[in-house]
Amino acid sequence: MNATTSFRQAIVEVPLHSDNVLLRRMPPSVLHSVLSHGRHVHLTRDVSLYQEGRPIPAVYFPENAIITRDRTFANGQSVQIATVGREGILGLECVLGFDTSILTAACHTPGSAFRIAVEDFQLLFSKHIELQQACLHYSQGLINQLSVSRACSLEHSIEQRSALWLLLTSLRCDRNQFFLTQDSLAQILGVSRTRVSIATSKFARKELIKFSRGHITILDRDNLERTSCECFDTIAGMFAQGQPELRTPKQVFENLPQVQQSH
Numbered sequence: 070m071n072a073t074t075s076f077r078q079a080i081v082e083v084p085l086h087s088d089n090v091l092l093r094r095m096p097p098s099v100l101h102s103v104l105s106h107g108r109h110v111h112l113t114r115d116v117s118l119y120q121e122g123r124p125i126p127a128v129y130f131p132e133n134a135i136i137t138r139d140r141t142f143a144n145g146q147s148v149q150i151a152t153v154g155r156e157g158i159l160g161l162e163c164v165l166g167f168d169t170s171i172l173t174a175a176c177h178t179p180g181s182a183f184r185i186a187v188e189d190f191q192l193l194f195s196k197h198i199e200l201q202q203a204c205l206h207y208s209q210g211l212i213n214q215l216s217v218s219r220a221c222s223l224e225h226s227i228e229q230r231s232a233l234w235l236l237l238t239s240l241r242c243d244r245n246q247f248f249l250t251q252d253s254l255a256q257i258l259g260v261s262r263t264r265v266s267i268a269t270s271k272f273a274r275k276e277l278i279k280f281s282r283g284h285i286t287i288l289d290r291d292n293l294e295r296t297s298c299e300c301f302d303t304i305a306g307m308f309a310q311g312q313p314e315l316r317t318p319k320q321v322f323e324n325l326p327q328v329q330q331s332h
């Protein structure tokens with residue numbers, strides 16, 4: 070089954086509601102207008118959404134899916150440049166003067182998203198100032214996020230960054246159990262799988278997490294947070310900036326279901 074086929078089969082229709090933070094900030098009339106022009110989809114793991122140098126077909130508002138933007142080199146190696154979760158939007162290029170994507174986009178963590186065809190989104194963007202403001206605000210937030218991530222990669226250890234990413238994934242998915250392979254985590258951090266495996270195995274020995282075939286469960290969030298770097302609070306704070314309805318990391322984690330530890 071190729072990516073296009075699996076994507077088509079994954080499309081589902083659900084009521085006019087979205088858990089994407091940007092959409093939830095919209096006034097009811099704008100939200101209704103936006104949601105009337107697209108549809109909810111379930112994104113399966115690794116499904117390809119954008120290809121380098123190809124036209125952008127649609128804009129996505131992730132809900133609990135996480136999408137990655139990658140750059141692939143001539144030798145086939147790829148590195149991750151950015152991720153988009155429910156705090157953001159995929160495809161802003163289409164209203165910033167770019168018709169094609171310079172990066173690939175693929176679903177990293179499976180989940181739901183709201184999809185709007187590019188032509189429809191461009192019309193909505195020109196019509197609703199609230200949507201324009203939210204998208205511009207997110208653009209700056211994304212630049213800030215990339216800046217902090219770059220600084221983090223230069224200064225903090227693989228162990229700290231692994232813990233940081235596990236926490237951010239949990240925060241974005243709004244759950245403490247999610248799918249994330251060690252290969253994916255290595256690609257996110259731009260390091261070898263071996264180095265990531267050393268860090269996550271250490272977390273497992275300390276019972277901070279458990280993992281099996283890509284399924285990660287956070288068992289001890291407080292200590293995992295202490296293992297991470299200061300960048301967790303910084304980036305999580307950026308997700309919440311100007312979005313009072315978005316719960317703080319502490320509120321999210323306090324409301325997650327308790328995990329039964331198996332010994």
Ligand SMILES: [Zn+2]
Pocket residue numbers: 220221222225229230233298299300301
């Ligand atoms: Zn850091």
